[in-house]
Amino acid sequence: MTSETHAGAFDIYRETLSELYAVSDVMHRGRKGFSSQTKMMRFAGSTVGRARSVAQTLVRDADTIRRSGLDHISVILSFSNAAADFDGRDGRADPGSVQFRDLNQPTRSRGDDIDMINMMVPRHQIPNWLLTTNFHGLIMPGKSPGGRLVASHLITLVEVSDDLTEDEGVAAIEATFVIAERFLGRRGPAPTPAQTEAVQRTIRRRAMHIVDTHIGHGKLTAGRVATLIGVSRSSLFRAFEPMGGVLTYVRHRKLDRVYAAVRARGGATSVLQDLADQQGFDSVRQMKSTFRTRFGFSLTDVPPSSLARPGRSIAIHAAHVDVPANDIVLDWLRIGEAI
16 A cells, blocks of 8 residues: 555554554655555454554554554564664564564664564464563574574564464474574473474575575585574484485485576586586586486486577576466475575
């Protein structure tokens, strides 16, 4: 919704948000250049979703708290810079940081723009270890292992929310606090199987991202991946057991990239040494051997892509073509989101 497509966009936005925050300091008073986009999912009494809007100040004061009747905790992953006053406690949320807010306490925040994931959970569903701390305004920096893992978990939760059952969604929300608890030095009851599954899903996603961004930049060990995520080696290994193990996953990712790269170059194998170096294989011979073991045929038998051009790679992020190109879709599935 924008002020260009709907003259009353800002007024509607401000009114619908009024029981959560009072909105002010919007450029041109929202009459032009205003935009807002929100997607929310509900699991039992909790909500989680992504919100985007323009720069603004959000205030939750005593009157708003009383009128709203909310007794919830808000966990916010910020993708933009924001500064806040948490009832006298100053806080700055850099991109990627995770902040905890008590919606029964005043907050005033100002963002360069609004781009966040917001999870709101009823107080009675919050673990005791958090309720017994002064968590209002607590911020987990985006550069910290805990902040990165909680952020990754929230991103994953929003991305898969449409496909989760009610019970799975509740377990994933509870798992947010299981992860935070560990990195904030607390120890509570053992997580349920559903919570453990949600945490392991996030560990896998975080590890996959690390593997994809580090391929071609030296040898990446399981211990190094675990360190970058901020979990133990045993936690990493358990998360990848359903996929055949961490090393199997890493090897398959390398081979998928080799497969797609050779296809994109029209089946040319003259660049195998470059590919072996880029993907971290010890030699072309090792790459050829592991490729044959996985796919059942040699690299020289890889068929060219339907969109391949001599001497250059095809763009595989997106394609608008007027010829059948199902092989490109298969390459997208092989490569995934990393390239």
